[in-house]
């Protein structure tokens with residue numbers, strides 16, 4: 395495992411880290427036993443950074459991470475998020491009272507006195523144009539409840555606006571073979587400001603693992619079933635917002651590019667790591683085998699310029715028209 399600087403925090407994070415949404419909920423049935431085994435495997439593989447949120451299983455994901463931190467002696471940085479407990483996303487919902495209460499809940503669930511990193515969880519675009527929530531976060535840092543804060547955004551424009559706030563340390567954004575736009579303008583600006591970048595949904599919800607088929611079946615409580623068209627939250631969070639059939643066809647083209655010794659997941663993750671601006675990718679993992687497969691991407695050789703160009707042209711031809719203008 396290799397490590398990269400997380401913006402100005404002074405932390406060096408594993409370039410393949412761990413996304414802890416699926417071990418909380420919304421991905422079908424996952425047992426706590428499997429989740430704990432997946433988390434332990436991640437630490438065994440050198441992962442030192444875990445991304446979660448208060449709403450992943452209503453605190454379940456955070457509590458599993460607290461258990462992991464009790465069980466292990468290694469330093470583990472836990473990034474959580476706040477904002478999705480709101481019944482409706484409004485700027486007013488990110489009030490001092492609400493933010494403080496959410497942070498207190500996360501402190502309890504993560505069993506700690508100070509949260510390592512708190513990210514605003516996909517707030518409305520307007521919030522980035524207003525100082526109030528950032529002032530509250532500054533106060534929570536001063537009070538010692540939060541070490542650093544950042545944002546988790548849907549759109550590149552939100553990311554560009556968010557990094558105008560001087561104490562925003564990190565931006566979490568969807569970045570993968572099917573979502574290439576962040577690499578254009580945002581990465582350059584983020585580098586200039588030394589912002590840590592967390593690449594989320596790196597496997598396009600499993601599409602880029604190459605294992606999904608036209609007739610794959612997802613449980614009713616898996617967002618790949620219930621949010622396929624954005625019924626519950628932003629459609630970009632499910633298969634990166636790419637039409638399922640177009641995604642499957644594009645995956646078959648990517649499969650032709652695999653160098654010897656790479657799994658599809660490793661190729662997709664290695665592609666992300668080719669961008670220096672990225673601090674880490676945070677693939678979700680439900681089982682130890684998935685985690686081990688993903689972590690190996692860090693030690694694989696760089697992709698060739700030809701392979702990078704081929705992924706770009708698959709994106710330009712098939713995917714860009716579906717996603718580029720939207721996010």
Ligand SMILES: NC(=O)c1ccc[n+]([C@@H]2O[C@H](COP(=O)([O-])OP(=O)(O)OC[C@H]3O[C@@H](n4cnc5c(N)ncnc54)[C@H](OP(=O)(O)O)[C@@H]3O)[C@@H](O)[C@H]2O)c1
Pocket residue numbers: 412413414415416421445446475515516546547566594595596597598599600603605631659676677678679680683684685687688
């Ligand atoms: N708004 C936000 O802030 C937001 C939104 C989305 C995600 N996130 C964060 O980003 C993280 C990653 O995104 P994600 O979990 O949505 O999607 P992802 O990482 O693109 O896909 C994860 C899923 O792919 C499958 N998988 C993973 N590794 C595999 C492997 N090696 N081989 C085969 N299958 C594999 C697993 O599901 P199956 O086994 O069921 O196929 C896993 O749950 C989340 O966990 C969360 O921390 C944040």
